[in-house]
Amino acid sequence: MNLAVIGSGGREHALVKKLADSSKVSQVYALPGNIGTKEIAINIDVNISDFDAVLDVCKTNKIEWVIVGPEDPLANGIADFLTQHDIKVFGPKQKEAQMESSKDFTKQLMQKYNIPTATFRTFTEKDDAKAYIMSQGAPIVLKQDGLAAGKGVIVAQTLDEALTGLDALKPSLNNPLVIEDFLTGEEFSLMILVNGEYFHAFEMIAQDHKRAFDGDTGPNTGGMGVYAPVSHISEHTRKKAIDTIVEPVTQAMVQEGLDYFGVLYLGAIVNDAGDVNVIEFNARFGDPEAQILLEMMDSDLFELIEKTYNKEPFKIDWKDGYQVGVMLASQGYPGSYKIGKPVDYSVVQADSFVSGLTEIEDKTVTSGGRVLLVTAHGEDMKTAQEKAYNNVNKVKFNGSDLFYRKDIGNRALKK
Template sequence: MKVLVIGSGGREHVLAQKCSHSKLVDEVFVIPGNDAMSKVATIVSEIQESDHELIKDFVVEHEIEWVIIGPEQPLIDGLTDALEQTNAKVFGPNKAAAQLEGSKEFAKKIMEKYNIPTAEYQTITNKDEAAEYVEQCKIPIVLKKDGLAAGKGVIVALTRDEAREGIETLYETQNEKVVFEEFLDGEEYSVMTFVNNEFAVPFDCIAQDHKRAFDGDQGPNTGGMGAYCPVPHISEEVLQETNQKIAQPIADALVSEGINYFGLIYIGAILTENGPKVIEFNARFGDPEAQVLLTRLDSDFVELLEKVYKKEPITLEWKDESVVGVVLASKGYPGTYKKGYVVEGLEELDQYFVSALKKNDNGQFENNGGRVMIAIGTGDHIESAQKNAYEQVSKIKSDILFYRNDIGHKALKAQK
């Protein structure tokens, strides 16, 4: 069969690789892809992921059997709905279902209605009212822009001054919808869940992301500076509780609301003293969690999609190894950064996935975005996988990139 992956980042790079390894797949295409994906797929860079009509025409013309939508924006914009007019099966929720990620308020209201554990919240749509609120609310407080913000619309204000600054950042106009959430303390973890309406299958291997820009969880929130799996200090019992209280209930809640959901639900969870609670839902694979989880996944990915589509029993097979992924980002990210700097050494890496590199006229890779790539290390345990990952990082030569030096540190600390 022929498979089409939509997107151009590291998550789509690993999805294309997994599809290319499937015994069911003859050819993989990526729209628009990036130059580093050419080893695993045919890159269709002349079509943009926002051009639904051209994508639809491509799917029909090339007789694509599966379309896998990687990023959130095409889901929010209704690409799945557009592709329903073709014969392709689409892994990714329709526009109505993608609100689970597209609107923080929508997700909070569903959780509130169906008693899914999450932080208490308040939505404020006026900047002046928000300014008054942060003068008397409990601190720390979490501010979340209601819509999509590429992983940068969340501010964890540890002080009242930071809350005031957060208002200035998120209220670009006088009237913006911002969700103010109770700060939850605990260990964060990410659970990916295959969902076909009431049929929900959470991954039995979880990942842990590192959101802050700098070592020791310092600096601003980002889309993710690295991840690792498995997470040895989050127990099987916690995972089962997450499934019972969050994964299955959110699938059932969407059905009850008359929403048809087929795709993946990412549960950004936190283990509090009162048990697992939801920090956020995404309507697609997390990035960079996807890169480490799918590296460790031993099952045929497209075979899994077929089983989810048919609601057949699924057993996920995992390699007997740990995986650590270290993100290399452009200096200045998640704020402003410069593009067009040469990045060398990729050919020396054992495994990596690219988010924002493109080839210049001389055939050299240049940075072309904030998070540029992720170097993958594997090993018998987290410590050896971490060592291997940073050995990979050391082979990259560039004046523009930075990275954290402590990806996986929470696992190592917990094991001591």
């Protein structure tokens, strides 16, 4: 059986790698893929915003299943379109993808069904938003309603930061702004395979590092590093997240007439009292969480997708030990940055996932903000972290062309 993975980042590289290992899959196509996926799949250069072109590729290559990696095509309705043409799609349809594409939609749903999350208000007028910020004080969190590649969130520690963030995010009727209370605690990521009222939560959680710089400082990014499992966050906490968030939200979606099929990503936070709250939902695998979790997964991912489609029970097998991933990013990211900078990662290619690299005249050069997730596995967290940074040191680039955080996983070692 042939299947396709839509997207061109590190998450899609990981999905292609994992799905290519399935005994049920004959050929994986990457649409359009990247220089990492071309080693394990057939890359086809197609504009994934052109659904007719994607359909043509599927028909020409007898593709039966499409796994959608990034959020934009989901929000634009690619699952609706391909399903109408008898192609199975792992990824929610446009209406259901609002769980990620509209912060306000999701917050309203959680409020209606008493799912624990930060208190919030939504604004379309800057003056109203400013008055609310002044009345609430700081710290406070500002979130652009729509998609922003993980960069539409400002965690303001001071009123000045909040007002500067308000100027940057510019709320309007077409661009609402969600303002919510700042929550303290340990954040974690939980992936859930969902089909209507049916769900299976991953038995292993991950911890992402959203801020650009060491010590969780700097602006929010798409993710600068990750590790799994998160042994200092208890199994009791994972189960509490399932009982108080995952099960209620899947039931709430059904009650609201949604028919969600795909991965639901829960970004959660647990405080010192053990309370678990929702930070965000995403309508696809996390990036870079997918790269680490799929490396730790021993089960056949496509088999799990099929079982979710058929609403059959299953258990996921996981490797022992720990996996750590460190993201190398272009200098200036998540702000403006230059591309076309040479990178040589050949020594650690087997342990790396390509986010933003391309080949020009036989040279590997940067093509995005996040460039390469370099990973390693170890029997314990300290070993995995040391091996990951040893691998990072084997990547060759010029001076300050790239940067990376040097504290990925430190939180786990301090616990």
